[in-house]
Amino acid sequence: MSAPYPLVHATASAPLGQRLTVAEEVLKFVRTKPLGAGGALIILGMMLVALFAEALAPYDPYRGDYGLQFARPSVDHWFGTDEFGRDVLSRVMYGARIALFVGFVASFAGCTLGGLLGVVSAYWGGKVDLILERLMDVLLAFPQLILALAIASILGPAVQNVVVAVAIPIIPRAARVVRATALSVKENPYVEAVQALGALRRRVVLRHIVPNVMAPYIIMLTAQLGGAILTEAALSYLGLGTAEPTPSWGLMLSGSAPSYAEKAPWIALFPGIAISLGVFGFNLFGDSLRDALDPKLRKT
Template identity: 45%
Template sequence: MAVLRKQNEAVTRSSIQRFFEHHLAAAGAILVALFVLLAIFAPLLAPYGINDQSLADRLAGPSTEHLFGTDDFGRDIFSRVLYGARLSLWVGFFSCLGSAVAGTLLGLIAGFYGKWVDGLISRIFDIMLAFPSILLAIAIVAILGPSLENALIAIAIINIPTFGRLVRSRVLSIKEEEYILAAKAIGMSNSRMMVKHILPNSMAPIIVQATLNIGTAIIEAAALGFLGLGAQAPNPEWGKMLADARPYLAQAPWTLFFPGISIMLTVLGFNLLGDGVRDTLDPRMKEGK
């Protein structure tokens, strides 16, 4: 056991070293960490309240008083972007968590039991994937009602097949391994086998997909907010801020630029981070070096 523990520690150290040697992944981690810190310390960093209005400063350009300028109500855009990071990251993390948990559970069941169970779950995934994801999200929010919470639920639902199919394919491969056959031979229960052996050996692709999926969820939340189906006024969600600023594109372009660049940088950070995690956890990448 001690030898095995030392081997695992060595592998972990090697993986961490490989990750930080991946310069784009390190840049992604820095971007993600930056926006997470901005979200956490928004109350300390924001110079104004998110709903403090000053009509005298309406559509004022960036200045020392208002770093990102003001919107059509004279609200400080910098303060609203900071608090918007909280909402966007909240939706991204928790929608991804929900879809990962549900998709992993369904994928485990489908891949392990096979037969009609696999057929039923796979057909459900196929039906969901037959619809463009944003249209399916719009339909779900239209049924539940427009709100940030319902947008989170919709985003979690539409991403379940992504995780489900990934885990199913992994389980189909793992359950033919010799150690799984040995576990069956000694009478290990199916549930224990899935939890003790199959799930831990399926975690690497789940982690990679989850990292990439957070960025996708942030874009989908912004899209729903832009369409008026996500966060509602006066919440400073980035997509909603873009929608509110659209009539002032020519007159006050900064009202769109700063929320838009925040979405772009956050999603870019998660994409670069996901690529780095994938390269770190992919055994074929390790063998190639």
Template identity: 45%
Template sequence: MRDPVTPLPEIGHSEVTASTEDIRSPWRDFLQSFFRHPVAIVSTLFILLLILVAVLAPWIAPYDPQVPDWMALGAGPSAEHWFGTDDLGRDVLSRIIFGARISLYVGLLSVTLGMVLGVLLGLLAGYYGKWLDMLIMRGSDVLFAFPGVMLAIAVVAILGPGLNNVIIAVAVFSVPVFARIVRASTLSIKQSAYIEAVRCVGAPDRVVLLRHILPGTLSNVIVYFTMRIGTSILTAASLSFIGLGPEPDVPEWGNILAMSRNMMMAGKWNVSVFPGLAIFLTVLAFNLLGDALRDTLDPKLQK
């Protein structure tokens, strides 16, 4: 005689809800781990505030950055001009606010260009190897032989001064590091069993590289991308300070520092301190954000 079929236990709504709540998304886990770092919160808020200031610059700047106040030439901080004015009577605070636009634009665009080219070269070098790997890596070694600022100066000296050429120069010295980071990750990932399985089913190299290898390299790329933005802003300001950046009247942080050299000798500290402080805090915030991302995304550093 057949045994009666045992009915399945009924699952209550509360049990389904509890099991659903136990499912954790990677994005939620990342945010919880990331915001455990107080430094990450402070740096993220500062960068978001800086982006907001750059976007709203025409509406929040108290004065036009190019219009001088002839009654306050080289004035110190006051109720009318919080950060004072330069030797031409232009409001320093307004120029710093508008300079945030240019500095973020240069930093983000130059690092993005360097990242795209570097990631592509790193994928090709790590995946195909042989002569292509040797050619790309030896080219990277040549670029590594020059300090970053010196390489940027050489590129701008060849192309000529200007904002677009500064972006190209900063992008060039970002390429080799991205290429090395992605190459190292690609060499490790392409030996994995699932990559061999994808090859066995006949997937083309383009699919293997873009859909299966590239995602495994993104954590390291994101960390370095974030930290490189601060370095790029500092390099662009250095090029502007020595006269290889945009036109002197452009309200860029390096230009503001360059224009303040004569005033520093006269004891006008405000024209140099405030833009220098803006550069310092911005670079520090991006570096601290990169450190927090590294601690969050690197499983070896997880506690």
């Protein structure tokens, strides 16, 4: 059975016995994948804004001033103010925290749990594989956003519930990708030889299976980050994500923002740009990372 992601046993770009340093790898990535480097810069910018929001935000994102309702973008308020007189720029900056937190935690949790299930399913096989695969089929029967909506509606609006709702639909997709690669690794002669010598299952899995599924795992993880941010925004927009007055990009698009589209379009415009930019950055970086880690794509 062929795997969707080939196994990587050596680095073809460096001479035999010579390894590139981290700095050299980064420079090579920037030189060969400029779009991916651009995506990485967008992600880095978002992370810096999220980490230093207190220092960068010009105003308290929770504090309103009814005397400044619907103030147009100006020198004092670059992105204008909303219907409560809150500074939109400050809320967009703080909203990056929610977006990145949910995106990273949900993607990591979903891909890690799905990857573990994929390895267990591939290596143990038999009834274990059958049960896990049917369970994954049930989850895959629902579109990703619909399943997230159903879970979020059951759990209620809260950041931790959004993480769970976004992570669960990722699990079966990660499990399928990792399982396919693990099955291919399991059939390799050197793995069969280790098993024939009586090596413990745990040792075979940790030493030979897991290292060879890391490439598709990383690719899957980066591919899900942009989607996780978009799903969180959709849940918040529909009132199933974070609740007021928490600054969330999706939440800033909902509520009264559509009602004031003509009067104050900046209320929804700038959070929408932030969502698009974040998803665009993660997609650019994820695609370039996939090309860099996949030997077949590297050769073309």
